[in-house]
Amino acid sequence: MSAHLVIAPLLIPLAVAALQLLAGTRRRRLASALSLASCVSLLLVAARLMWMVAGPGAGSRTFVYAIGDWPARFAIVLVADRLSVLMLLLTAVLALAVTPYALGRWQYRGARFQPLMQLLLLGLNGAFLTGDLFNLFVFFEVLLAASYGLALHGSGARRTSAGLHYIVINLAASMLFLLGVSLIFGVTGTLNMAELARRIPTLPNHTRNLLHGGAALLGLAFLVKTAVWPLGFWLPRTYSAATPPVAAMFSIMTKLGIYVLLRLGLLLFGAGAGPASAHFGSDWLLVAGMITLVVGAVGLLGARELGKLAGYCVLISSGTLLGAIALQQPAVTAGALAYLVISVLGIATLFLLTGLIVPHDEPEGIEQLEPYDPVGDALYADEDESRVVEPAPLVILGICFLGCALLLSGLPPMAGFLAKFALLAPMPGAGTGATVLFALILVAGVCSIIALCRAGIRIFWDDTEEWVFPRVRPRETASVVVLLAISLVLAFTAAHPWQYLQATARQVHAPSHYIQAVLPQAAEARP
């Protein structure tokens, strides 16, 4: 039974999405209950998987699930190791915080919000679990197709125009993905990631350039998803135009690109890939990460709208992570994983807050963007109006915003401080590139403190600008508070998560574990 648990993160959202589509748009309570049940069970499954790969006595086990019981190399496998389980758990936590938030009013801004969200979860979980390059493409497309629908959720001219750009750039990136995958397949004759890692060191030299070309095209496709400069101009616009719960859920999508770059970079082009291929592309990633960091910091200083502000925070976090994983050192990678978790939580919280704080004079404010769905509006009025808390919204939202700003700029007492410290501590003395990155991360941190302070002053203290705090809706504020509470708790109970992350970094940096787990019969061929 527990062997089949690995595929549960794919089956649960798929089944729930299908049931929700069958139930139609009328039975909203049923759909909501199904969504919540799915998110809770995903969280339980992810926690159980984490226990299985890292619990006491497990050491560092890696679970391989052969789909259809065909052995690896002939068919697709799912691989659950520490890194993928970490990402599964993060996705589940985020989904469980975002779904109740969206159940109140946001899901009624368009059709079929819930099945799309479940399909997005299916794509995310699949991409984190798969051990096959082409299957990764398929899950990417599942995820993207769902995200197109979600980005356009709520309609409106600005959203449609931003969604149009988003779709075009992602379709073009998918073509690059396909080109890269087919080049790699043409050179190596396999698509299984472990088998690829086994074959790359022994490739003849005349095909190695083609392999590098394919890997570079593949990397470009992931860099588009990660919104690296100059491929990331779509991101702030798309994310700020999307509805807040959707944007919050999207905050993990850029991290999917980071995950794949980390996984494939170390598996295929780690130290064991032979002198000609080892560390291929890591210099480029480092420089691209630094430039993205600078662009994100400048954009953050210039952003006025809260959604744009959060969008540039995404760029900063992408740049930081890209630079950190490009260094390819286990200590830095462990810090980068901590930063990844915290920045996803922080950015998601900020996006959720944008839904609660609406500028009064915004020409295209969120309220004007929404063509209200009359049926949905009436329904939400029935459900929520009685429970609206009128007094003190300013205080609650102010405290939430403060917590969010502390988290994002990496100040104590939130866990953002620890994550940033863990990321920065091993960097000095790790080479010139690491020192420059160290300085840039600190500068970007100062920029985010300035920008977030200014936004806070403008929203909560400045009387000349009018902001509307529609109402503190209990359910929506609860989501924000829960995400912040997780970050606060993580700060005070950091010992176990930090051990887990360190072990994860060690495991990712030693790809022989992965290869041994996926291809037990072939592993002795490689030292």
Place this chain on the structure above:
Amino acid sequence: MELILALAIGLLAGCGVWLLLRPRTFQVIIGLTLIGYAVNLFIFSIGGLRTGADPVLRDGLTDMAHYTDPLPQALVLTAIVIGFATTALFLVVLLASRGLTGNDHVDGKDGSP
């Protein structure tokens, strides 16, 4: 055969990229479709070009040189299906954008008066 196929892929990809950079949404979708064709042909050719070769193993024949690699064909089938679906989806968004903004510029606002 290799040269013709390579030229065809190059021509399709070149036209596709040029159209992708045009300002009208209709040109963009045609460009994406052309790039999609180029990529699909490219995947198809990655297994090597062979006429009349069998992709499925049969009894009696042992020489692998007579077989063609079936995996790129499976891949290209998947890629075609996914490309078709996403293009159809993009077409819907294109029409929605045309309806909401009143013109077919990719930015939603027409430069010319």
